[in-house]
Amino acid sequence: MVEKFDAIVVGAGPSGNSAAYTLAKAGLKVLQIERGEYSGSKNVQGAIMYADALEKIIPDFREDAPLERHVIEQRIWLLGDDSYIGTNYRSDSFNSEKPNRYTIIRSQFDRWFNEKVREAGALVICETTVTELLRDANGKVYGVRTDRVNGEVHADVVIMADGVNALLARRADFQKELPPENVALAVKEIHFIDPALIEQRFQVKDDEGVVIEIMGKVTGGMVGTAFLYTNKESLTIGIGCLISDFKEKGITPYKLLEDLKNHPVIKPLIEGGEVKEYAGHLIPEGGYKAVPQCYGDGWMVVGDAAHLNNAAHREGSNLAMTSGRFAAETVIELKKLGKAPVASNLALYKKKLDDSFVLKDLKKYRNLPGIMHMSPQFFGAYPDLLNGAAHDLFTVDGVDKKTKENKILKSFVKRRSVFGLMGDAFKLARAFR
Amino acid sequence: MSIIKVEDKLYQNRYIVDENRPHIQIKDADVCATQCKTQPCTFCCPANCYSAEEDGKVNLVTDGCLECGTCRVICQDNGNISWNYPRGGYGISYKFG
Structure with a gap:
């Protein structure tokens, strides 16, 4: 007999963990399936974690979550050939009891979050890849097929939190393939380094941290950005550009990363570190217009799999966590009312997204991705001109x-x-209005 | 300038290789040779899994794959890549992510 759950959550990143945790906490019978060795083992991010989105799910997360540094300074740098011009915002008020954002190391953070999901009562199965959705004659989703022997499981509703590639939704024809101009490829490295050097180079103490967002020459005229973040005992440095631009320019991503590391203003900041990992990942950057249908009969899609990413503000994991929570709350509310998780009822999930910062922010910048894609001058010529002017x-x-x-x-x-x-x-003006 | 060896970068990573079961496959080697002039997979893949062969075909070794999806997105016009995730538990296993 095939086992049946109230809900199946596919994936254990921020959106999947938020959904599974919220459902389990409400007493629902939840199965979460993750293809990696453990939650986080397939996941890549800069990474900055915004506290507000997590507080709404686990209010006391600061007690035991593996956080690196809280961010007290944000720098935005436009790089020239051997220079930068930019803005820094640093405030001691970010040293509050409850800081607003932290740098994190995703494999550790996700693992912690997933442990909370287990504690809340969900059944979590790792090392299992979901290969397709199970659908009845009317197309209603009633479960998933996995790559395990007898790997069929049923549920009233399936929440797809399987990340940017969204293979399940695409295979079911709920979504089209990502156009190359709507998705960025980012590569990054983690450099372990003496914390005393981090304190000295970034003028921080204790758990204070600095994040630097970078634009300019280093993206080789492509639409893209780079970053350098401070962790407790390491730095993460990375760079990402639209896949369409990589394709057109013929530049390899790791060459771009090496150029960034060797830039005269970056090199002294990372010198002396030991590289311990190299990662690559896609980032959904198509914005509001690229958000697909995110619910249907017996299914919802959340996080990166629903293209919920605010490229303009470098926000993603907070949209992921919030969308995961909304999907779970939708299921909980429908269950209380005795309503079936069919499309007309699951539309409540979309309404929650529409009424929150998630889709309000994406809507505000709906023209930005298209304009940026057609305007590489903002990433090449202007940083150059401003450096020359300075x-x-x-x-x-x-x-x-x-x-x-x-x-x-x-x-x-x-x-x-x-x-x-x-x-x-x-x-x-049009892009940011 | 020296050539950047991505192999040195990948060497730092943890992989659980599923021997002889590549999760990504080139569907038709002739399509790469005859219908794809630029072969963007050979320079866009962040793990350099794809390499151009002398006979015009493309060779794929998935051992260092980061499972990002770039090759599938970039090849969609030709649709010549069969792209799956590795079996559960296999493939890249990020220590930090």
Whole structure:
């Protein structure tokens, strides 16, 4: 006899763990299936974890969650050939009792979260790959097939939290393949290093941390960004660009990463570290317009698998955790009302997404991905021009300031033309309004 | 400038290799040779799993695969890659992620 559950959650990343935890906590019979050795063993992120989304699921998570450093300073750097211009925001108020965001190491964090899922009463099975959804003659999902012997399991509802590739939803024709211009490939390394060097180089103490988001020359004219984050005893450094751009430019991702590591302003920050892992992962960057149908008869899709990622603000795991929680709450509410998890009732999940920051934020930036894809100048020419302008202004060489200003203005017009500059200003205003 | 050897990077990673059961396959070697001029899989794959052969075909070794999905996305016009996750418990196993 095939075992039946109230809900099956496929995947044990932030969205899957949030869904399974919330369901189990409410007393539902939950099965969570993870293909890796343990929760987190297949997962990759920068990683920054936003406290608010997790607090709403596990309010006292700070007591035992494996957190690295709380972020007290955010830097945004535009790199030139041998320089950067940028902004830093640092505040002692981020040293509060309950800091707002932390750097984390995903395999450790996910493992901790998954332990909470088990404690809440869910059955968690690892080392098992779900190969397809089980559907009846009307298309309603009633379970999953796994790669185990007799690996069929049934449930009232299946929550797909299987990550950006969303193989299950695509195989069931609930989603189309990701277009290369809607998805970024990011590669990163973790460098272990003496914490004293981190404190010295980033001017932090104790568990304080700094994150740097990077744009400019290092992406080789492609639409993309790089990052450098401080952990307790390590640094993570990575870079990602749209797959369509990698394809067109013919640049290998690891070459890009090496160039970033060797950039004159980055190199001194990471020097002396020992690389212990190299990772690669896709990031859904198509924004609001790329969000697929996220529910149907007997199924919902959450997190990266539902393309819920805010590329403009580098937010993803918080959208994942929140969407996982919403999917679970939808199931719990329907069960209380005695309503079946059919599409018309599961529409409540979409409403929750619509009414929250998750889809409100993605909607706000709905034009951004398309504009950025068509405008590599924001990632190449402008960082370059701004670095040049700063260099001219800050070099005292007997040339009068008016002449310097004219030279800077001319450099912008030469590179982008007057109409180009006006068009770019308009594009930016439209993308961020 | 020296050539970057991605093998040195992959050497740091933990893999549980499913011997003789590659989870990704090239469907038709001739399609790579005759219908794909640029062969983007050979330079976009972050683990360098794909290499161009002298006869115009592409060789695939999945042992170092990071399971990212780039090759499947990039080859969708030709649809010449059969892409699955490894069997449960196999493949890349991130220590840090």
